[in-house]
Amino acid sequence: MNWFKKLFASKPQADDRDPSQSNAYDLIGGEKTIRLIAHYFYQQMQQRPDTQSLLSIHRAPIADSEQKLFEFLSGWLGGPQLYQQKYGHPALRARHMPFAIDQAMVEQWLTCMEQAIIKAIKKPEHQQVIFQAISTLANNMRNKD
Ligand code: HEM
Numbered sequence: 001m002n003w004f005k006k007l008f009a010s011k012p013q014a015d016d017r018d019p020s021q022s023n024a025y026d027l028i029g030g031e032k033t034i035r036l037i038a039h040y041f042y043q044q045m046q047q048r049p050d051t052q053s054l055l056s057i058h059r060a061p062i063a064d065s066e067q068k069l070f071e072f073l074s075g076w077l078g079g080p081q082l083y084q085q086k087y088g089h090p091a092l093r094a095r096h097m098p099f100a101i102d103q104a105m106v107e108q109w110l111t112c113m114e115q116a117i118i119k120a121i122k123k124p125e126h127q128q129v130i131f132q133a134i135s136t137l138a139n140n141m142r143n144k145d
Pocket of ligand 1: 059
C-alpha cells in the first residue's frame with residue numbers, strides 16, 4: 001500500500017470519510033494515536049529542562065493547548081477536521097504571529113514532537129515520514145531571526 005502518497009491526498013470532512021480509503025490517520029491508529037501524540041508532546045514540553053522557554057510562552061492551560069493540537073492533527077493527517085469545524089481555517093502561521101518564534105524555538109518544538117511521535121507511533125517508517133512532514137510545517141512557523 002502506498003500510504004506515503006495518500007498522506008496528504010485526502011482531507012475529508014467528518015461525515016464523508018470513505019472507510020475503504022485508508023490514509024495516514026487510519027494507518028497510525030486513528031483518534032487514539034493522535035490523542036497520544038498531543039499528550040506526549042505537552043508532557044515532554046513540561047518535563048524537559050531544554051524546552052522551558054517554549055513552555056513559558058504558552059498562555060492557555062496546557063490541557064486546552066493539547067486538545068487543540070489533537071484536533072488540528074486529526075484533520076492534518078486525513079481524519080475528521082475537528083479543528084476547522086470548531087475554529088475555522090487553521091491559518092497556523094497567522095495564529096502563531098503573536099509569539100516570537102526563532103530557530104531555537106522551532107527546535108524545542110520539534111524536540112517535543114519527535115519524542116511524542118516515537119512514543120505514540122509504532123512503525124519507524126510511519127514515524128519518519130510524519131516527522132519529516134511536520135518539520136516542514138514547524139519551520140514555516142519561524143517569524144523571527
Ligand atoms: C515550531 C514552532 C512552534 C511554536 C514555538 C509554537 C508555539 C505555540 C504557542 C505558544 C501556542 C499558543 C498556546 C497558548 O495560547 O497557550 C500555539 C498554539 C497552537 N499551535 Fe503551535 N507552535 C509551533 C508550531 C506548531 C505546529 C508545527 C503546529 C501544527 C502541527 C502547531 C499547532 C498549534 C495549534 C493548533 C495551536 C492552537 C491555535 C489556537 O489557539 O487555536 N504549532 N503554538
